[in-house]
């Protein structure tokens with residue numbers, strides 16, 4: 001992980017608090033959820049404790065200051081603090097990290113597209129420390145994953161309301177969310193120009209009860225599909241209002257969300273890789289000193305150094321992508337490089353770690369087996385590895401933007 005020497009004290013405290021929470025809660029609860037085969041319920045005392053700690057309240061106050069002018073000229077740290085805190089949380093348990101209360105991936109589109117009234121209405125609730133609250137982001141559909149331009153969920157203006165019909169899949173935290181940001185199209189033939197972003201609040205008629213996917217890993221957070229059948233929304237739930245959707249504003253807002261979220265998702269992969277490295281290193285050290293013969297010892301060292309090298313490189317790429325986001329510099333290329341590098345590096349780290357343990361590595365008695373199941377999805381979420389490489393190539397060659405993954 002990045003050396004914290006240059007980090008402001010508030011961010012250092014956040015990372016140290018995450019480390020405490022990770023050790024005391026995220027790791028044990030993550031293992032428990034994995035063994036029981038389903039996530040902990042939203043009314044679990046842990047989530048109440050997190051809400052009461054006011055972490056999300058402080059974050060909301062930093063990100064949406066009442067007087068934005070007051071903060072003009074100050075150095076921004078939001079993207080880098082997310083990189084550091086989520087890397088640390090994922091070191092302990094990536095699934096539990098995603099399950100933490102907060103707006104999640106639904107936050108960036110509201111921040112970018114939402115009117116001040118919508119920001120207050122949908123993000124303001126996270127200042128409430130009396131109970132945990134969640135937001136979610138629904139782009140992916142059964143027929144549209146990487147190529148988000150193909151989404152088929154329809155939205156139609158009828159009088160003062162919008163009516164939505166369609167299917168959304170793999171929407172993380174949606175079963176417990178207070179609201180879900182959903183992307184729909186006014187006309188599929190318009191491609192990206194037809195996209196609109198809505199906020200659907202929990203209990204809205206026409207939204208089905210989300211159905212949980214049974215995942216191979218990352219069991220500790222919910223990923224679910226739901227349908228929208230004549231789901232009626234007031235005009236005020238269209239993010240930004242109709243005037244903002246000139247050209248590709250809806251689509252661009254989703255892509256800009258990825259510029260912020262991809263460095264953080266890449267950092268989560270790096271966190272899993274670091275956990276795999278530490279676990280494997282300790283296993284090797286312990287067995288070396290206690291006399292259990294470690295076969296082909298030089299090859300073991302080679303595997304450990306490969307893991308370590310790639311973890312450091314991942315952390316630096318994530319840091320740079322986050323730093324550019326904080327500077328409000330275009331960072332799409334760097335965000336995709338971080339994601340394209342970190343996810344396979346983390347998969348390799350878990351695979352090498354499992355190899356080092358040998359037969360023991362495939363048993364449930366050893367933590368590396370869980371990491372191996374958890375890590376695979378990191379190359380799929382927020383745009384697959386192939387899609388990141390397409391984004392990188394297009395940016396390098398100045399090709400027009402295309403599909404970038406949901």
Ligand SMILES: Cc1cc2nc3c(=O)[nH]c(=O)nc-3n(C[C@H](O)[C@H](O)[C@H](O)COP(=O)(O)OP(=O)(O)OC[C@H]3O[C@@H](n4cnc5c(N)ncnc54)[C@H](O)[C@@H]3O)c2cc1C
Nearest residue numbers: 137138139140145146170171172377382383384386405406
């Ligand atoms: C654990 C988990 C959580 C998720 N959470 C969310 C969420 O909260 N919200 C949300 O909206 N989505 C979520 N997703 C969905 C995720 O964003 C999609 O899975 C991802 O965008 C890929 O889409 P797909 O799975 O439909 O694959 P597809 O797009 O069908 O791709 C299948 C394969 O083809 C490859 N491929 C596709 N197009 C190309 C191309 N042009 N060139 C080369 N190869 C290509 C892909 O890389 C992939 O290997 C989640 C997924 C998972 C696994």
